[in-house]
Amino acid sequence: MSIIAPELVSRERVREAGRALAAESARFAGYGWMRGTGGNLSVVVERHPLLLAVTASGLDKSELTERDVVLVGEDGGSADPGDPRPPSAEAGLHAHIAARTGAEAVFHVHAIDAVIAGHRWPDGVEIRDLEMLKGIGHPAHDAVVRIPVIQNHQDMAVEAARFDEVYRTPTDEVPEVPALIVAGHGMYAWGGSISAARRHLEVGEWLLRYLVDVTG
Ligand SMILES: CSCCC(=O)C(=O)COP(=O)(O)O
Numbered sequence: 368m369s370i371i372a373p374e375l376v377s378r379e380r381v382r383e384a385g386r387a388l389a390a391e392s393a394r395f396a397g398y399g400w401m402r403g404t405g406g407n408l409s410v411v412v413e414r415h416p417l418l419l420a421v422t423a424s425g426l427d428k429s430e431l432t433e434r435d436v437v438l439v440g441e442d443g444g445s446a447d448p449g450d451p452r453p454p455s456a457e458a459g460l461h462a463h464i465a466a467r468t469g470a471e472a473v474f475h476v477h478a479i480d481a482v483i484a485g486h487r488w489p490d491g492v493e494i495r496d497l498e499m500l501k502g503i504g505h506p507a508h509d510a511v512v513r514i515p516v517i518q519n520h521q522d523m524a525v526e527a528a529r530f531d532e533v534y535r536t537p538t539d540e541v542p543e544v545p546a547l548i549v550a551g552h553g554m555y556a557w558g559g560s561i562s563a564a565r566r567h568l569e570v571g572e573w574l575l576r577y578l579v580d581v582t583g
């Protein structure tokens with residue numbers, strides 16, 4: 368079995384990650400969240416040092432195959448010298464979120480309701496009294512959950528610093544909010560597994576869609 372980057376991750380492990388992300392990508396594209404090549408997905412394949420398989424840049428996310436991921440390191444740059452394809456332009460923020468939160472999977476989509484919510488509530492989207500809050504690990508009642516909003520930037524180091532300004536480390540009393548809106552752009556969600564990240568993305572988008580619709 369051949370080994371890559373730098374001899375830490377097997378090609379089969381990266382291929383397996385690519386298979387899983389292609390399936391997730393097809394699912395989200397089916398929702399209309401990845402139109403026009405928008406969006407990107409990643410999964411951690413090694414923690415020390417941090418390595419992620421992230422979707423390659425510029426592809427139609429509705430038709431990815433298991434080969435359409437690139438291995439990246441903690442700065443989001445390619446970690447596989449043998450792979451000429453550019454990783455997602457947003458890989459740096461994926462890596463930062465994985466490092467900062469401990470997430471095993473990070474998903475980014477261009478769901479239109481997230482963009483509208485970021486426009487309508489630039490200081491963060493406050494949500495309360497909805498059963499679906501339980502899907503992102505919060506109680507349905509007696510708490511206000513704020514999905515943070517950061518301004519868009521083309522430099523992922525700038526976006527990572529903006530993420531740190533709004534991210535609240537979970538405590539025993541207050542669970543994590545595993546979602547982020549990037550204004551004029553889209554949303555991110557993450558989790559301790561691919562299925563958890565998917566659930567957080569789907570529930571987060573549902574909550575934003577509800578708020579946009581009822582206040583529209
Ligand atoms: C028309 S999509 C613009 C770039 C973007 O925001 C995105 O999510 C896709 O970028 P990638 O480099 O991952 O293809």
Ligand SMILES: [Zn+2]
Pocket residue numbers: 405406407457475476477552553
């Ligand atoms: Zn994007």
